[in-house]
Amino acid sequence: MIPVTKPFLPPIEEYNAHVAGIYKRNWLTNNGPLVNELELKLKEYLDVPHLLYLSNGTIALQIAIKALDLKGEIITTPFSYVATTSSIVWEGCTPVFVDIDPQTLNIDPSKIEEAITPQTSAILATHVFGNPCDIESIEAIAKKHNLKVIYDAAHCFGTLYKGKSVFAYGDISTTSFHATKLFHTIEGGAVFSKDPEIIKKMALLRNFGHNGPEDFGGVGINGKNSEFHAAMGVINLKYVREILASRKNQSLKYDQALMGVDHQKIKIQGQTTFNYAYYPIVLPDTARLLKIQETLNADKIFPRRYFYPSLNGLNYVDYRATPVSESVSNRILCLPLYFDLTNEEIDFVCRLIKRAQNN
Numbered sequence: 001m002i003p004v005t006k007p008f009l010p011p012i013e014e015y016n017a018h019v020a021g022i023y024k025r026n027w028l029t030n031n032g033p034l035v036n037e038l039e040l041k042l043k044e045y046l047d048v049p050h051l052l053y054l055s056n057g058t059i060a061l062q063i064a065i066k067a068l069d070l071k072g073e074i075i076t077t078p079f080s081y082v083a084t085t086s087s088i089v090w091e092g093c094t095p096v097f098v099d100i101d102p103q104t105l106n107i108d109p110s111k112i113e114e115a116i117t118p119q120t121s122a123i124l125a126t127h128v129f130g131n132p133c134d135i136e137s138i139e140a141i142a143k144k145h146n147l148k149v150i151y152d153a154a155h156c157f158g159t160l161y162k163g164k165s166v167f168a169y170g171d172i173s174t175t176s177f178h179a180t181k182l183f184h185t186i187e188g189g190a191v192f193s194k195d196p197e198i199i200k201k202m203a204l205l206r207n208f209g210h211n212g213p214e215d216f217g218g219v220g221i222n223g224k225n226s227e228f229h230a231a232m233g234v235i236n237l238k239y240v241r242e243i244l245a246s247r248k249n250q251s252l253k254y255d256q257a258l259m260g261v262d263h264q265k266i267k268i269q270g271q272t273t274f275n276y277a278y279y280p281i282v283l284p285d286t287a288r289l290l291k292i293q294e295t296l297n298a299d300k301i302f303p304r305r306y307f308y309p310s311l312n313g314l315n316y317v318d319y320r321a322t323p324v325s326e327s328v329s330n331r332i333l334c335l336p337l338y339f340d341l342t343n344e345e346i347d348f349v350c351r352l353i354k355r356a357q358n359n
Contacts, residue, residue: 002345004304006338007179007186008243010235018231027227031207034230038185041237046165048192050199053230054206057154057176057189059223061087061124064172064191067202068148072119075147077107078312078325080126084152085311088124096120097312099322103267105129105280108324109137113145122148127166128307130155130277132269135169150174157183158244158275167192172202177233182243182277185233188225246339247276253343254279254335257350261357262288279337280306286330288357293333295356301349306334 022028039053054060061083065074074088078097088095098115101108105128112123123142125133133151142149149169153159154176156166167173167190177188193199204211209220255265264282268274283289289305296303310329312322335349 002301002336002341002349003338004302004306004334004336005180006340007184008182008236008239008339010232010239014235015231018235019228022227022231029224029226031224032227032230034227034234035225038230038233038237041234042190045237045240046167048165048168049194050196051167051190051192052199052202052206053185053225053233054189054191054223055225056187057174057178058083058087059206059221060174060176060189060191061150061152062091063202063205063221063223064150064174065091065093065122065124066205067191067198068122068150068171070121070148072121073117074122074124075112075115075120076124077126077128078310078322079105079107079128079307079329080152080311081154081307082311082314083154084124084126085314085317089316093121094119095311095317097317097320097322097325099324100128100328101134102324102328104131104134104269105266105328106131106133106269107138109134109141112138112141116141116145116147120145120147122150124150124152126152126154127156127159129266129280130157130159130166130275131266132156132159132161132166132169132272134269135161139169148172154178154189155181155277156275157181157277158240158273159277160273161269162271168194171195172198182247182275183233183236183240185225185229185236188229188233243339244275247337250337250341250343250346251276251279253346254350257347258353261350261353276337278306279335280332281335282328283331283333289331289333291359292353292356295352296349299348299352301336301352303336304334305329305332308332 151170177185206223209216211217
């Protein structure tokens, strides 16, 4: 079987050594030493001033919205994972969908201003598949209209924009360290901000509002993560450069093997060091996609229709037409990509795609 992805797992001996330390200390959660070590090592690797390690990427979005005290409408993209939209709704705000650029698949800044109303408080944009948004345009619009900016950077570990981590941009950036991500802590996530006061507020929010054992600085939630999860992150961080290099080589192999197949690749934002987190292809039509998917599934190869469906059609949001997103979501397929995927397996996948196209 060839799944769309598989988690990277380090040598079990390395993980067991950290687990033995956890057992010895009997400190399982509540900001333990491995959580602190992971936060410090991530700040060093990513070259960012502040971050907080959280239980997952969805709680990261929810805490970001709460920390900025957002109300009313939040402009966002319909082409993202459902957590981007559900977090807005969960926090009592209204998502207002703006269509995407047909080349980058990120939110189209030229369509943002027409969606702004007196109730708009922020822009929540996703760097789709690790590809940075048009950051300058988004932030210029936000400044002009006095809006906050949150970036859903769940796919962005290892991506640089203008020589800096993508996590360095926006009022707050969030990410996911879920097992499917190229860097993972089994479950996990993080929030980033240049503003130490926002970080301080989010630190309270992730730990029930605790400002000491018997003092509370306000309402909070349980957004902490455990020592067992942090242990996986501390170890996996040592392998990130190897993982990034592998994914790049695999993607270049796909580029070569898919020559002659009618498809569109995403356009990577300029001045970007890309992380090759996914390998999406946009097919000419839905029928072609379904034929390819059926052909691959028959040989136990499981790509994913990602992102599908377009989020503006969810049954708990107000529908707003976004024709580009709706079209792309019906035609996009993410092909298998993970650390130990072989060139032979990539060739096999691509031969089947060509067979499906020609039949």
